[in-house]
Amino acid sequence: MWRALSRLSCVFVIALLTLCLQNDKELDEDLHYWGVVVFFVCFVAWVIADLFLEVYDMTIDTIFICWAEDSEHNNGQVCEGAE
Secondary structure (H helix, E strand, O other): OHHHHHHHHHHHHHHHHHHHHOOOHHHHHHOOOHHHHHHHHHHHHHHHHHHHHHHHHHHHHHHHHHHHHHHHHHOOOOOOOOO
16 A cells, blocks of 8 residues: 555656646647656656565565564574574
C-alpha cells in the first residue's frame, strides 16, 4: 500500500513539474501534443520510483533477516569474540 502511494506521489510531483515547465510560450509553438510528453515523463518516473522502492524493500528485508538469524543463533546475547 505504501509503495503505491509513494510511486503515485512521485509521479504526481513529476507531472506537475512537467506541466509547469511546458507553460513556456516558446515550447508551446513547437510542441503540438504535450499530453504525450507528460505521459512519457510520468511513465519513466513510475518505473524509476518502482525500481528505487524495490531496492529499499530488499534492504529492509535483508536487515530483518540478519536480525532474525542473529537472534536465533546468539539468543540475543552479544558475542565478545571467537571462542
